Amino acid sequence: MCKQNSPMLSAPxxxxxxxxxxxxxxxxxxxxxxxxxxxGKTPPLYWVGSLKRWLLSEIxxxxxLHAS
Known part of the structure; x- marks a missing residue:
């Protein structure tokens, strides 16, 4: 799932x-x-301009949660 707009960063x-x-x-x-x-099994993808990014905290x- 891709999100078009970047959210506010969740932590300082x-x-x-x-x-x-x-x-x-x-x-x-x-x-x-x-x-x-x-x-649909990964944290959300955020677009920062034209760049694909993930929030470190979510990763x-x-x-x-998925460690073996």
């Missing part, structure tokens, strides 16, 4: 991260992430 130290950092944190390749995204929470 939260930040948007790019795909490279998202991959480092989750350990999930771009292709596998894309598949999970299409199934960390998601990673905790």
């Amino acid at each position: 130290f939260d930040q948007y991260i790019n795909d490279k950092l998202r991959e480092e944190i989750t350990g999930i390749s771009r292709t596998t992430w894309w598949r999970l995204e299409r199934q 960390l929470t998601w990673t905790e």
Whole structure:
């Protein structure tokens, strides 16, 4: 699911991260992430201008919940 407008950052130290950092944190390749995204199983994607970004806090929470 993609959101067109960026929300206010949810915490004072939260930040948007790019795909490279998202991959480092989750350990999930771009292709596998894309598949999970299409199934609605990932945190929301935010568009910052023309750039795809995720909130660090949402990625960390998601990673905790889906750790093997």
